[in-house]
Amino acid sequence: MIDLDGDWLPELSKDPLGTLVRMGEEHGDVVRFTLGDQRTILVSHPEHAQQVLTRPKTFIKGGRWSVMKPMLGEGLLMSNGERWLRDRRMIGPSLSRHQMARLVASMVQTTREEVDALVLAAREEQDVDLSAAMTRLTLKVVVRALFGDAIDAHIEAVDQAFARANSWLARRIWATDEENPARRARFDTAIQDLDDVVLGLIEARRASGERRDDLLDVLLHAKDADGVGLSSQELRDHAITLLLAGHETTANALTWSWYLLGQRPEMIDRLADEARAHGCIEGPDLTQSRQLDFAGRVFRESMRLYPPIWLLPRLATEPTHFDGVDVDSGDVLLVCPFILHRKAGLWDAPDQFDPDRFGPAADLAHPFAYIPFGGGARTCVGRHFSLLEGRVILAMLAARLEILPLHDGELKPLPLLTLRPRHRVRVRLRERL
Numbered sequence: 001m002i003d004l005d006g007d008w009l010p011e012l013s014k015d016p017l018g019t020l021v022r023m024g025e026e027h028g029d030v031v032r033f034t035l036g037d038q039r040t041i042l043v044s045h046p047e048h049a050q051q052v053l054t055r056p057k058t059f060i061k062g063g064r065w066s067v068m069k070p071m072l073g074e075g076l077l078m079s080n081g082e083r084w085l086r087d088r089r090m091i092g093p094s095l096s097r098h099q100m101a102r103l104v105a106s107m108v109q110t111t112r113e114e115v116d117a118l119v120l121a122a123r124e125e126q127d128v129d130l131s132a133a134m135t136r137l138t139l140k141v142v143v144r145a146l147f148g149d150a151i152d153a154h155i156e157a158v159d160q161a162f163a164r165a166n167s168w169l170a171r172r173i174w175a176t177d178e179e180n181p182a183r184r185a186r187f188d189t190a191i192q193d194l195d196d197v198v199l200g201l202i203e204a205r206r207a208s209g210e211r212r213d214d215l216l217d218v219l220l221h222a223k224d225a226d227g228v229g230l231s232s233q234e235l236r237d238h239a240i241t242l243l244l245a246g247h248e249t250t251a252n253a254l255t256w257s258w259y260l261l262g263q264r265p266e267m268i269d270r271l272a273d274e275a276r277a278h279g280c281i282e283g284p285d286l287t288q289s290r291q292l293d294f295a296g297r298v299f300r301e302s303m304r305l306y307p308p309i310w311l312l313p314r315l316a317t318e319p320t321h322f323d324g325v326d327v328d329s330g331d332v333l334l335v336c337p338f339i340l341h342r343k344a345g346l347w348d349a350p351d352q353f354d355p356d357r358f359g360p361a362a363d364l365a366h367p368f369a370y371i372p373f374g375g376g377a378r379t380c381v382g383r384h385f386s387l388l389e390g391r392v393i394l395a396m397l398a399a400r401l402e403i404l405p406l407h408d409g410e411l412k413p414l415p416l417l418t419l420r421p422r423h424r425v426r427v428r429l430r431e432r433l
């Protein structure tokens with residue numbers, strides 16, 4: 001374990017990802033440093049990542065990341081302890097693998113609508129901002145999974161509100177200055193806008209007593225072990241958490257996938273051939289979607305190189321010790337998937353985009369060497385949903401469109417709440433006939 005002197009907050013505030021990557025490269029697997037007044041330990045060995053992520057009572061959610069509470073409340077991403085366990089048991093089953101049969105039709109329908117719009121843009125020879133298009137599409141997919149089509153009229157407002165709220169949050173996590181009241185007020189307004197839409201839909205559904213085939217219906221009727229359901233405020237926290245966690249992540253993974261594919265035209269042809277062979281011009285059914293092996297490999301490999309959730313922070317609740325690492329109560333532990341996913345020794349040619357490393361014979365160096373969805377009890381509850389969605393969207397786009405990058409050179413990542421491209425990703429679309 002290496003101890004670094006000084007306060008590293010100003011450095012991380014300027015360049016959080018680059019600073020952590022350099023720390024890992026220059027000082028080894030365990031680096032201890034101070035962040036403001038917080039003792040912080042960056043662990044970059046998969047064994048240590050496993051120790052931290054699989055002990056949710058000792059290593060909880062909290063610390064600087066609590067700035068997200070006004071938005072996410074006691075939703076699954078933020079809550080801890082008994083509360084988290086109760087809610088995870090109530091919500092988890094609705095997103096399990098065998099629930100995907102229920103969710104795939106709406107996912108495919110929404111993707112078809114957006115691909116139709118992109119085909120029109122291609123015919124009119126318009127250039128497209130790919131990251132904006134992927135964000136709109138994944139937001140629409142998850143809001144419809146949650147609320148059915150009741151929310152269609154509000155999608156634009158929700159998209160805007162998330163964009164405003166997220167830019168403030170990302171800045172506050174690493175902030176060294178006092179909160180700016182005007183910016184804070186804009187953030188509060190964005191949260192109010194989200195609340196108006198989400199609470200409005202929850203109350204309307206409760207009042208109507210109508211049963212529908214969406215996740216809100218499941219949440220409204222879920223009961224804990226004592227037969228108690230969720231209050232409107234709890235439903236609001238879960239809904240906003242699922243909307244946030246469920247769209248920006250997938251949108252970034254898709255945008256990075258196209259960026260990486262842009263450098264390998266032969267892979268785009270392979271993706272298109274597979275997509276067309278499995279019904280992706282119209283849209284696949286569940287069985288066909290599960291046969292989209294290459295699309296799945298591309299999606300996984302892009303999340304290796306650019307994990308949408310690039311940092312997993314935890315707060316120690318008690319003194320503990322593992323493998324030479326001494327932890328005090330109140331220490332922050334940082335697990336960085338970006339570092340693990342590119343670590344020499346864990347991967348062959350780690351910087352190379354090679355989807356086939358996730359082929360049937362894939363053999364990870366360690367189960368925690370690849371953690372785009374986290375690990376342990378708090379693993380992403382939406383992982384089956386997003387793996388299905390990623391495959392379906394990549395394949396349906398490839399089946400009908402050629403996506404040609406308009407930029408040269410490397411696209412740098414911007415580590416906000418999620419890892420997004422630093423600049424717009426402008427592309428030219430050509431209809432595949």
Ligand code: HEM
Pocket residue numbers: 076077088142241242245246247249250253303307308309312313371372373374375377378379380381382383385386
């Ligand atoms: C490519 C897409 C996605 C990625 C990379 C991703 C990644 C992650 C990661 C890394 C975590 C763990 C965070 C931690 O341990 O601190 C997580 C948790 C979570 N994700 Fe996802 N996610 C994705 C899609 C989704 C979707 C589609 C949903 C919902 C529909 C979702 C809902 C959640 C929730 C509610 C949690 C908190 C789970 C808990 O603590 O019990 N995510 N996600």
